[in-house]
Amino acid sequence: MITKKRYERPVIKKLESNMPNKFGMRTEYEPVLHIEDIAIKDLITKYGSPLFVISEKKIRRNYQAAKQAFETRYPRVQFAWSYKTNYLNAVCNIFHQEGSWAEVVSGFEYDKAIRNGVPGSNIIFNGPDKSEQDLRKAVTNNSLIHIDHLDELYLLQEIAKSTKHKPKVAIRVNMDTGIFPIWDRFGFNFENGQAWDALNKIMFTGTLELVGLHTHIGTFMLSPNAYAVAAAKLANLAQRLHQKYDHEIKYIDMGGGFASRNTLKGAYLPGVDTNPTIDEFAEAITSALINSDFRPKNPPLLILETGRALIDDAAWLLGSVIANKRLADGRRSTIIDIGVNILFTAFWYAHKVTPAQKFTSYTEDTVLYGPLCMNIDVIRDNITLPLLNKGDQVVVHHVGAYNMTQWMQFITLRPKVVLIDQNNKVHVIRNNETLENMLELEALPDHLANFDL
Amino acid sequence: MNLKNNIAISDSGFVFNPSSGESFSVNQIGLEMLNMLRQKFTTEDIVTHIEKGFQAERPTIERDLNDFIDMMNQYHLMQDEDE
Amino acid sequence: MKTNKPTLTIGVTGLNAIDSPGPGVAVIRGLREAASFNCRIIGLSYESLEPGIYMHDIVDKTYHIPYPSTGTEILSDRLDYIHEIEKLDVIIPNFDAELYSFIKLAPKLKSKGIHTFLPTLEQFEERHKVNLPEFGVKYDMHVPRSKAVYTPNEALSLEKEYEWPLVIKGKYYDATLAYNFDQVKSSFNKISAKWGLPIIIQEFIHGTEYNVTGLGDGEGNTIAAVPMRKQYITDKGKAWGGISIDDKKAIQLTNKFISETKWRGAFELELMKNKAGDYYLLEINPRIPAWIYLAVGVGQNIPEALTRLAMGWPTEPFKSYEVGKMFIRYAWDMIVNLSEFEKISTLGEL
Incomplete structure (x- = not known):
């Protein structure tokens, strides 16, 4: 029997001068x-x-490459897996096996990380929405709480008093890094002094333990230089804390936002060719930190919360x-x-x-x-x-x-x-x-159970 | 509807309409269909022929052939019987 | 001496010649007149109607290559195919939009024996229209104020700072003047649809435009520099006629540009001299301009010198050029057989 050839629909194309041949x-x-x-x-x-x-091999390769990019340039590096990027347990645990902490932005994500077995002290709790209950849990578990606004700061001070715990906190700082748009809705602003003000409030009251500084300058960032600016500004805050209070912060958390290899709509060249590599981000961040005036006895731990760049192509x-x-x-x-x-x-x-x-x-x-x-x-x-x-x-x-x-x-x-x-x-x-999964969550009042059509 | 008589078709799938000066490119299946249309085969015959040689269902071929003829019509490569 | 001239196989892009012409054909004329080598020219084209494809005394053989937007991997595969047949010694890319890909591929090409002489990625990015304001500050050169915008509305805020008209520029090509906000919007949409975002909104400088084409050796030395004043300008702002001039200030500025940036490769500076006699740097094109044959004609064969640098051969700087020579461009109708068009369109080679 003769095997038939693969069918392809007939097509006729006009040859135009401006048409890709x-x-x-x-x-x-x-x-x-x-x-x-x-x-x-x-x-x-x-x-x-x-x-x-999803490819487990690819995830591990991505992680190891990123880790190497930072560790060859800076002595103390810690990754924290950004749960919101992909919080399937299997994915999270690959990262945890590789050594990643957890970075969460809600009570739901927090509980997921705890259930996955992440020790409370290795969970970074970010975001504007942390309920009092969430915060109490995080405080008792010794988690790292990144304060987003003053209301949260005051609430934490109350919790500290009532629980006799000293919450470990950092503040999230937003800033102008020369890129558009500026993400100024999260955290405290650097340029107008809000951030410095919040740090002073924490240091003065003494009920909270200031352990770090955090920023997250944007998403799908194509400019490594913006991270250099951000790192320099955080180092500046760290230096001022050191001078004024003789207080050394334990870590600087540069957040995430590194572009993956995807192509943004409207871009002419493919992202695979043009988007910065993790090495370029690492170079920008670590040189800014190393070249800053901040010279503590122990270099602060550098935390990265990059999600997209580690998982997108996996x-x-x-x-x-x-x-x-x-x-x-x-x-x-x-x-x-x-x-x-x-x-x-x-x-x-x-x-x-x-x-x-x-x-x-x-x-x-x-x-x-x-x-x-x-x-x-x-x-x-x-x-x-x-x-x-x-x-x-x-x-x-x-x-x-x-x-x-x-x-x-x-x-x-x-x-x-x-x-x-x-x-x-x-x-x-x-x-x-399945339909059953969906229906499980629903409830039908008795009077709506029947109808005639 | 028939293929215009003066349309030049080369084996490489290059199609030239001398009256409009436009040129086109067709793929292998399109070329087979064009050559059969030129020899005045009916669409029925063409579909049967393609069905014999290629992995595809008759309705798919029929629909694609109609679409193909539509496109050629839009490109002014077809003419009415009596033209 | 002449009999011992080596023969180089050189790939050249930019064979188009519409009213905004590509430099390819002019570059090849320079290469063909080179005193120090003979050459075989391989045209690299994107579209089937690029005239250079059909000029058989200019181009020995042409191959289509994929558009830059398809990425370097595919371009690299295609160049491998061409290299296998033609054994390329040098490639001279002539389009802004393709330079990024060629710069990225340069080390890979080099390992296969294909030489290029291109700016570094840092130089290429730094001189980009989007970064021109920072460039001006860093190297202490006058540049018009400009801003890269992602929406037409962002241009609204500039209205207060700059005076009308505004220059609306695409990331790679195209520039139009806009006299009101409606025109800004329409230019924004037209240009961004073709060349992507951002769009650059630039302040308009009144004055006389001068251009300089040159060549830097990557160590800070000027190998060539020829200033030109446009005499006849098409409605796209392209020179259709121009004259070589003796402008010490423009040459000084060019030397400064090369020595400070350590520019590697050919380039064109677009300068505007205002009434006060100050030069503004409007744009740095990181490649050979379409009017390069004027430079060849006045004694600075930049395509030849660039090829020598690419090959790593010793290359002496040009010391002078003839002032007051003109180029007058003309269009030329070739008679071409349909079979040639068929070949390039269906096989991608001619």
């Missing part, structure tokens, strides 16, 4: 057929589509083509089973999407839609894709950060997440949702 695009979309040696086809057959896939989202359509204006559109409800980051990245099977060099400019019956469900508003057939599989790259936390159950149910371990064994680390 098909050649130029030929190799842009090399098919990605495997993740860590496991066939995508097999993963989808076994675990369904769509499917999140996860992929697999999906399938539902249909192809031609839009009224002649553009080609392809509908896949990956929607913005599970790929939140599609709102700000031009995610790289590759087919999971071989194809010819022909491509079409395509709008890539998700499956939701919602106009905003667009994965890529303009992407040059090979000619995909219904049922073909695609891979969305660099989805590890924020998607598995910011996703929502909307219109449809959330899919499975699998982890490929270091021996290429696949584990389901979060099951897909």
Whole structure:
């Protein structure tokens, strides 16, 4: 029997002077057929589509590279895993096994870290919303509390009095680092003296133990220099504390926000080429600290809370083509089973999407839609894709950060997440949702139980 | 609807419309379809032919062929029978 | 001596020649006239209608290369393919938008025996339009006030500081004047759609424009510098005719630029002399300009010198140039067979 050739839909393209020729695009979309040696086809057959896939090997490699980048430049470095970036327990525990502390921004995340077995003293508690109950727990557990505003500072002083504990605190400082926008909503401002003022309040009352200084200057930062400015400003505060109170802080926490390798919408060159590497961030931060006037007997511990840059490229989202359509204006559109409800980051990245099977060099400019019956469900508003057939599989790259936390159950149910371990064994680390899961949380009043139609 | 008679089609998939001066590029399947259209095969015949040689369901091929003909129509590569 | 000239295979981009022409063809004319080597020219093109592709006495063979926006990995693969066939000695990239990728790839290319002579990434970034204000402060040069903005509304606040018109510039290309806020918005949208964000809003300096093209050896020495005044300007602001001038101040400024930044490679400075006679540095283009053949014509063959530097050959600085020579650009209609267009469009090679 003659084997039939792979079908590809017929396509005719006008050759225009300003049009990228098909050649130029030929190799842009090399098919990605495997993740860590496991066939995508097999993963989808076994675990369904769509499917999140995380590589343990890649996470550990990323972590070790980041750790090395900082440790070769600075004597004392500690990472704290940013729970909000991805708080699946399996992911958190990979980081904890590697030596990361936990960085949390809510009571929910705090409890998750405790349940994962992180000692209270290795949890950094950030964010503007910490309830009195949360704070009491954190104080008794000796956790590191990063104060966001004065109300929190006063509340902590009361808790200190009533519990006879001396809470370990840092303040979060916001500042002008020469970048736009300035994140001034969190913490105390450096330039207008708020931060210095808050530090004085802590030092004077003596009910709290000031252990560190914290900043977090923005998200998806493309300028390592901004971190150098920030580190210098924190070092300046540390130096002033040293002078005025002879008090040495134990750590400087530079937060996170390092860009990953994703491409922001509106960028001309791909992020893989242009975004700074972790080494560049490390160089900026550590040289600023080393070159500052702050000369304590023991160099303060340098804490990094980077999340995105460690996890983004360690996860992929697999999906399938539902249909192809031609839009009224002649553009080609392809509908896949990956929607913005599970790929939140599609709102700000031009995610790289590759087919999971071989194809010819022909491509079409395509709008890539998700499956939701919602106009905003667009994965890529303009992407040059090979000619995909219904049922073909695609891979969305660099989805590890924020998607598995910011996703929502909307219109449809959330899919499975699998982890490929270091021996290429696949584990389901979060099951897909079922209708039963959803209904469990609901309650129906008796009088609404029945109806006739 | 037929393919205009004077359309030049090369084996590499380069298509030239001498009356408008426009040129186009088609892929392998498109080229097979174009050549059959030129030989006045019916769409029915074309679908059957493609179905024999390629891994695809008849309705998919039918729909894609119609879309392809639509596109060629938009590019003014087709003409009415009596033209 | 002449018989012993080595032959170099040189890849050149920028073969387009629309009303905002690419420098490629002019660069190749310089290379073909080089006294110290012979060359075989490999054109590297992005689009099928770049005229250089069809000039067979200028370009020996052309290959399409992928757009910079597809990333260095794919560009690198394509260059490997071309290198395998052609054995390239040197590549001279001539587009702003592709320079980043070539600078990033330079060490990799070098390891394969392909030489380039490009600015360092630090120099490339530092001179960027977005960073021009800091550049002016750092090297003590007059620059127009400007700001990189991400939304048209951010430009509103500048309205109070600068006077109309404002210059609206793309990250890589395109610049228009806007006389009111509506024009700012429309230019913002048009330019950002093509070249991404940010958009640079610059204060408009009244005066006379001068350009200098030059070459720095990366150690702070000026290898070449030729100042030119535009005589005929297209509506895109491109020189269609110009004259070499004797302008000591512009040369001084160029020497200062090269010695302070230790500029490596070719460049073009866009200068504006205001009524008081002060020079403002409007823009630093980190590559050879389209009017480079004037420099060749007045005695400073910058493409040749750049190639020598790339090869690591000893290269003497040019000492002088002829003042008062003009270039007058003209368009030239070639007759081309459709089969050639077919070849480059379907195979990506001609």
